[in-house]
Amino acid sequence: MNKIIKIAVDAMGGDGSPKKVIDGIIHHFKNNQNSFYQIFGNKDEILKCLNGNLPNTAFDLIHTEDTVKGTDSPLEGAKRGKNTSMWLAIQSVKEKKSDIVISAGNTGALLVISKLNLRMIENIDKPALSALWPNKKGMSVVLDLGANIECSPKNLIDFSIMGSSLFKSLYPDEIAKVALLNIGSEEIKGNEIIKETYQKLTQTKNQDFEFKGFIEGNQLMNGDVNVIVADGFTGNVALKTAEGTANFITSELKKAMTGNLVGKISSLLNIINLKKFKARLDPRLYNGAIFIGLDSPVIKSHGGTDYIGFSNSLSVCTRIISGDLIQKIRNNIN
Known part of the structure; x- marks a missing residue:
């Protein structure tokens, strides 16, 4: 049996969210049923988008009304606090509740919050x-x-x-x-x-x-x-x-x-x-930039992509975890 891959998803980042994010998850799950999604964002908005199209056994929904804005500077995004959907998603991998995190939100804030929460791989x-x-x-x-x-x-x-x-x-x-x-x-x-x-x-x-x-x-x-x-x-x-x-x-x-x-x-x-x-x-x-060097991989989906693009970046997530990226880096770094 394939290992379940747990993906922490910031559902509120990027244009057209959370709809395009949720549609992307639904599309991705069709061919990746060993995936489990920890979804962070506004519960009421997300449930409207889900509309019963994803099995309840395939996701957890963690409610928050706080978000990092696309117009924030990296520091402003980090200062919005520990209850934003982006911060909570990153914290999920920090606490080993998820294997990998993805966001279509503010790139600078994502990098800063990731570095605040996650450790560097040794010797990098x-x-x-x-x-x-x-x-x-x-x-x-x-x-x-x-x-x-x-x-x-x-x-x-x-x-x-x-x-x-x-x-x-x-x-x-x-x-x-x-x-x-x-x-x-x-x-x-x-x-x-x-x-x-x-x-x-x-x-x-x-x-x-x-x-x-x-x-x-x-x-x-x-x-x-x-x-x-x-x-x-x-x-x-x-x-x-x-x-x-x-x-x-x-x-x-x-x-x-x-x-x-x-x-x-x-x-x-x-x-x-x-x-x-x-x-x-x-x-x-080709959607899905990868922030590597930290002890958990962080994926940045393009903010302007549609649900197909977001689904493709979720596929990058599953391939990275299946390919054991972090251990490969540890094995090769001096």
Whole structure:
């Protein structure tokens, strides 16, 4: 019998909550009936959304009327107190009542409250924000995406270990191939921190990943590597650039295909390929940033996603726990 995976859910964070969160849970449970949801938020609003569509044995509902607002600064979010849906959800994993926590709410507040409640994994100095990106051959794990603006070589090496452990948790049959995001692929390129990290990783013998050296921004989607490591400033710029480019391409393609009669006829003739293209770039498929380095994993769903996107981030939760991410990191960290 499969182990029951307990997911603590902040039901009140993000646009359209709690409805999109509850709809996402209902959708996720259809194919993940070994999941149990600890749902935190306004009981009256949540029960209206549930409407009997989730078995009573699949969830607990913990009532609170206090929430972290999307407009709060990270400190303001934390100061709202220990009775917000976000704080209570994180506290649930701290007290081992849940295996993992997820929120579509305020990112900064989620990171701060998580760090206030959860311990770091031993020998890791800084947690990192990571996410999944599509590439030509499958998926890549990319980190750090903004949690740490300044990083030491040790931090980047830790990110390499955590990122490869995450990749192996999600894709156990594949080999983790790590690269450092840099301004060139040559060994002499980059600042002193990244060059020192390169030298240390070259000398590191780690059975959990292969180190592939440097990677440039125009190679991120090639699929030759699947764990891409950067400091938080560089990683966040790369993320926003990739998102903006994908949005630009899909928007311009839509204009070209619907702007005139020739375009409309062409789009009808190519409708199957267009659907495949749209599905490949659908951000809902890659929803769910992962805050790793703490002794319990924290998942951040995009605040603007719909219930399908939230359901996909719940699937990331189940795969992380099934893949025993935290123990993988502990086994590999020095």
